[in-house]
Each structure stands twice: as structure tokens, then as C-alpha cells.
Amino acid sequence: xxxxxxxxxxxxxxxxxxxxxxxxxxxxxxxxxxxxxxxxxxxxxxxxxxxxxxxxxxxxxxxxxxxxxxxxxxxxxxxxxxxxx
Ligand SMILES: CC(C)(COP(=O)(O)OP(=O)(O)OC[C@H]1O[C@@H](n2cnc3c(N)ncnc32)[C@H](O)[C@@H]1OP(=O)(O)O)[C@@H](O)C(=O)NCCC(=O)NCCS
Numbered sequence: 302x303x304x305x306x307x308x309x310x311x312x313x314x315x316x317x318x319x320x321x322x323x324x325x326x327x328x329x330x331x332x333x334x335x336x337x338x339x340x341x342x343x344x345x346x347x348x349x350x351x352x353x354x355x356x357x358x359x360x361x362x363x364x365x366x367x368x369x370x371x372x373x374x375x376x377x378x379x380x381x382x383x384x385x386x
Contacts, residue, residue: 309350310348310350311348311350311351311352311383312339312342312348312350312351312352313352313353314332314335314351314352314353315353317331317332317335317353319331332366336351336366336386339351339386340386343386349385349386350383350384350385350386351368351383351384351385351386352381352382352383353368353381353382354374354379354380354381354382355379355380355382356379356380357380360380360382363382364382366384367384367385368382368383368384369382369383369384370382371383
């Protein structure tokens, strides 16, 4: 996991969003594509952690992709979640 001085390098999954009118499930397709890219990164340079911040309402959605809650952010308004690839 490349942990150095208490810091684990991670891919940041940020600003995931689909356009208004995009069909239901398009977000899932984007997530699958993102994980393919992360897997390519893992093969090239070894990083296995993916992280994101999300609102309470989306925690179950991300859990369905294998993310787990690790704590609140500094402002305590978002949930920090990670997945290991
Ligand atoms: C997140 C997103 C990309 C997921 O796209 P998707 O995989 O196509 O999934 P859907 O939008 O059909 O939602 C799937 C499930 O996620 C959950 N979900 C999505 N948006 C939600 C919201 N605003 N509040 C609560 N639950 C939500 C629901 O469980 C939903 O299932 P349901 O429609 O059967 O209730 C899309 O909802 C989106 O663009 N949202 C707006 C931007 C956003 O909030 N991004 C998250 C940043 S962390």
C-alpha cells in the first residue's frame, strides 16, 4: 500500500456525476471504467487504495462497489470511504 510516514497513497475518485438525462446505471458504468483505470495504475506502480468523500445518502451506493466507511472529514459533513483493489 506504499505507506510512508503514516500516509497511504490513494487514487481519489472525485466529482463522480452523470449528466441530467443520462440513463439509470450510467454511474455504475463510470465506476467500472474508473476501476479498470485504477487496476492499470496498480499494475504500473502498485497503488491499491481508492478513496472518496460522499454525503450520507450515497454511502450505501458506494458500499455496493466495495467501499467501506473510515471516518468523517475535518468538517464532519462528508464520509470518507476507501476500497482496496
Ligand atoms: C452518483 C451517480 C453518478 C450514480 O449514478 P447511477 O449509478 O447511474 O445511479 P442512479 O443515479 O440511478 O442511482 C443509483 C442509486 O444510488 C442511490 N442514489 C443516487 N443518488 C442519490 C441521492 N441524491 N440521494 C440518495 N440516494 C441516491 C440510490 O440508492 C439509487 O438507487 P434508486 O434510484 O433505486 O433509489 C448519480 O446519481 C449522480 O450523478 N448524482 C449526482 C452527483 C452526485 O451526487 N455525485 C456523488 C459525488 S460523491
